[in-house]
Amino acid sequence: xxxxxxxxxxxxxxxxxxxxxxxxxxxxxxxxxxxxxxxxxxxxxxxxxxxxxxxxxxxxxxxxxxxxxxxxxxxxxxxxxxxxxxxxxxxxxxxxxxxxxxxxxxxxxxxxxxxxxxxxxxxxxxxxxxxxxxxxxxxxxxxxxxxxxxxxxxxxxxxxxxxxxxxxxxxxxxxxxxxxxxxxxxxxxxxxxxxxxxxxxxxxxxxxxxxxxxxxxxxxxxxxxxxxxxxxxxxxxxxxxxxxxxxxxxxxxxxxxxxxxxxxxxxxxxxxxxxxxxxxxxxxxxxxxxxxxxxxxxxxxxxxxxxxxxxxxxxxxxxxxxxxxxxxxxxxxxxxxxxxxxxxxxxxxxxxxxxxxxxxxxxxxxxxxxxxxxxxxxxxxxxxxxxxxxxxxxxxxxxxxxxxxxxxxxxxxxxxxxxxxxxxxxxxxxxxxxxxxxxxxxxxxxxxxxxxxxxxxxxxxxxxxxxxxxxxxxxxxxxxxxx
Numbered sequence: 001x002x003x004x005x006x007x008x009x010x011x012x013x014x015x016x017x018x019x020x021x022x023x024x025x026x027x028x029x030x031x032x033x034x035x036x037x038x039x040x041x042x043x044x045x046x047x048x049x050x051x052x053x054x055x056x057x058x059x060x061x062x063x064x065x066x067x068x069x070x071x072x073x074x075x076x077x078x079x080x081x082x083x084x085x086x087x088x089x090x091x092x093x094x095x096x097x098x099x100x101x102x103x104x105x106x107x108x109x110x111x112x113x114x115x116x117x118x119x120x121x122x123x124x125x126x127x128x129x130x131x132x133x134x135x136x137x138x139x140x141x142x143x144x145x146x147x148x149x150x151x152x153x154x155x156x157x158x159x160x161x162x163x164x165x166x167x168x169x170x171x172x173x174x175x176x177x178x179x180x181x182x183x184x185x186x187x188x189x190x191x192x193x194x195x196x197x198x199x200x201x202x203x204x205x206x207x208x209x210x211x212x213x214x215x216x217x218x219x220x221x222x223x224x225x226x227x228x229x230x231x232x233x234x235x236x237x238x239x240x241x242x243x244x245x246x247x248x249x250x251x252x253x254x255x256x257x258x259x260x261x262x263x264x265x266x267x268x269x270x271x272x273x274x275x276x277x278x279x280x281x282x283x284x285x286x287x288x289x290x291x292x293x294x295x296x297x298x299x300x301x302x303x304x305x306x307x308x309x310x311x312x313x314x315x316x317x318x319x320x321x322x323x324x325x326x327x328x329x330x331x332x333x334x335x336x337x338x339x340x341x342x343x344x345x346x347x348x349x350x351x352x353x354x355x356x357x358x359x360x361x362x363x364x365x366x367x368x369x370x371x372x373x374x375x376x377x378x379x380x381x382x383x384x385x386x387x388x389x390x391x392x393x394x395x396x397x398x399x400x401x402x403x404x405x406x407x408x409x410x411x412x413x414x415x416x417x418x419x420x421x422x423x424x425x426x427x428x429x430x431x432x433x434x435x436x437x438x439x440x441x442x443x444x445x446x447x448x449x450x451x452x453x454x455x456x457x458x459x460x461x462x463x464x465x466x467x468x469x470x471x472x473x474x475x476x477x478x479x480x481x482x483x
Contacts, residue, residue, distance in 0.1 A: 005321065006146045009328045013187070014164055017180050017336065021168035024176045033173030033372065034101050034256070034348050040178045042266035045257050046274040048181025050281060051188050051337040052254065053274070058285055059188060059334035060137050064307035066289030070221040072231040076461065077282045079240020084275035086241070087249035088268045090421065095255065096264040102352040103255050110420040112429030118436045119416055120353030123252055124346060126409035128379075131342035132386035135161065138335035139387060141312050141328075158387045165339050166380040170373070173344045174260055181257075184337035189281065191330020192288050195315065198323045199291045203298065210291060219290035230458040239461035244275075246410035246464065250417055253345035339383075346379040347372065411443060411467020412436040419472050425479040435474035443467040 062073060095103055104123065108116035135158075143157050169176060200210045214220060224231040248254040261267040292310050296303065301318065303310050315327035351372050352358050363371075412435075419427070443466050447459045459466070 005325065006142070006316075006328050009325050010142065010146075010332055013329055013332050016183060018168050020180050020183065021171070021176045024179050033171075033175070033344070034352075038260060038262055040175075040257070040260040040262075042261050042270040043273070044182055045178055045261055046270040046277070048178060048185055048337075049254070049257060049270070049274045050277050051181050051185030051333065052257070052341055053248070053278060054188065054281065054285070054334060054337075058282070059192075059331055060308050060311050062282070062285050063289030063292055064310040066219060066286055067293040067307065067310075069231060070219060071286050071290075072222060072224055072233070072236060073286060074222050074283060075233050075236035076240035076243065077279055079237040079242075080244040080278060081275055082241040083244025084248070084271050086245055088271040091245075091249040091255075091417075092258065092264060092267050092271065094421070095259060096267065100259065101358070102349055103250070103252055103259075104349065104353050107416060107420065111416070111427050111432065114429045115416060115427065115432040116353065118433045119413055120349050122409050122412050122436065123250075123349055124354075127251070127253055127342055127346055127349075128382055128386055129409070131339055131346070132383055132390055134338045134342075135335055135383065136387050136390050137308065138331055140391070141331060145312070145316055154391055155388050158384050162339075162343075162380050162384050162387070165336065165343055166376065169340050169344050170376065173347070174256055174341070177341050177344060178257060178260060180340065181337055184333040187333035188330050188337070189284075191326045191333070192284055194326050195311075195319075195323065195330075196284070196288055196291060198319050198326075199288075199295050199314075202319060203295060210294070211287060214287075214290040214294050217294060219293060220286075228456045228458060235462045239464065242414065242464050242468070243461060246414050246468075250410060250413045251345075252349050253342050256345050256348060257341065343376070343379055343383065346382075347376040350379060351375045408440040408443060408463075408467060411464055412439055412471045414464065414468030415439065415471025415475060418468065419475045419479075423476070423479075424482050425476070426482050427475050428478040431478040432475070435471060435478070439467055439470035439474060442470050 065073075091103075094106060098106060098109065100106060102120070104116060104120040107119045139154070139157050139161050142161075143152075143154050147157050168180070196207060200207050203210060205213065211220075223233040224236075226232060227234075258267045258270060261270060288311075292314055295301070295314060295318075296310065299318065301314065303313055312327065312331075316324045355371065355375070357363055357368055357371050416432070416436075419425075443463055446466060447463055450457050450459050
């Protein structure tokens with residue numbers, strides 16, 4: 001593909017997003033930005049959340065790692081179903097009963113101000129890192145295949161990309177995102193399905209014959225039975241359940257869309273439909289990964305750098321112009337779908353949880369809008385600098401980095417929410433920040449020395465559970481029964 005064609009595809013898709021932003025942003029206010037005035041249809045939210053749950057990480061990283069991890073990721077997806085069931089029946093009823101805009105307001109009511117600020121701060125840290133990783137994927141591809149040839153600096157590309165997201169979420173926030181996510185989910189799924197057909201066509205096999213071939217080549221192995229292996233199926237399943245709980249149910253980014261639904265029953269329907277849809281969708285992504293790995297092997301293609309380069313290398317350099325256009329549009333859709341909602345959620349949490357402007361009754365609506373817009377701009381700048389910094393440390397598959405980081409930053413949130421929901425004890429609020437720092441620190445040490453201590457056992461994504469248990473135990477120590 002020529003750089004001009006890639007750039008044209010990017011700009012054309014961006015114009016579509018700005019059109020939707022303009023339509024949805026008319027008569028928008030602060031409530032539109034934060035919770036969409038609670039008028040979002042549940043089926044639109046559910047469909048859009050498929051794309052937001054996948055993001056650029058799933059689009060590039062998951063197909064890329066199939067060559068080494070096979071289909072083991074599907075066991076995590078099965079675990080998601082349990083996690084989403086808990087979200088629908090435990091967390092969502094609490095959020096709707098308390099009429100929350102930021103879900104971390106629950107920690108203020110249950111524990112106190114220090115716990116509240118701690119929970120929000122851990123979310124901000126995790127989401128800034130995670131969203132930056134996802135955006136880096138797209139920016140890096142655009143830079144390598146398009147803008148390097150024009151001599152455009154990487155930093156300039158980052159500023160431009162984040163700037164576009166800032167502009168189309170500027171006015172209506174979540175109200176716009178609910179609708180743009182439907183567009184992005186559609187293009188992302190179309191890109192994957194079309195890529196499957198193009199690869200099978202190049203190999204002169206039908207889809208079913210090619211799947212049978214990769215199955216015989218052992219790419220589709222799903223269950224690993226060695227308990228010491230980080231891909232042991234029991235660990236994967238349990239980890240999947242907890243990953244869904246923390247990365248959706250305890251994540252302002254994902255819950256903000258659910259809270260924009262009209263009422264609790266519609267929000268629950270959204271979660272149920274979205275969770276079951278993720279099973280076949282993720283299976284298709286893994287199938288694409290197997291096809292890509294087999295194609296690279298048959299064509300003698302050597303992938304330089306990380307496994308994240310597998311899909312873009314084949315799509316842009318080996319399958320023809322049409323495949324390249326489809327890949328670029330799918331990748332842009334995946335990036336926008338997670339980046340726009342992440343920026344909106346970061347702004348929401350910072351303004352409500354850290355600045356606390358909803359608790360300041362002396363602020364006019366106009367003043368609140370100004371604060372919200374300044375916060376929105378500030379969060380965009382933070383993302384820009386983190387993406388630029390990440391360029392210097394890109395040394396492994398993004399998917400592994402994301403879940404590793406989530407295991408450390410979401411663990412304290414898991415401990416805080418589970419303790420507050422399941423135990424009727426009063427916590428000494430001043431000790432919560434210290435415990436929240438100690439629990440991920442101890443988790444890191446446990447992971448580092450587990451092979452020596454536990455006869456070769458390697459922690460995978462289940463480190464999140466250990467982290468949460470440490471936080472839970474620490475809270476128990478500094479708590480006492482309520483009267």
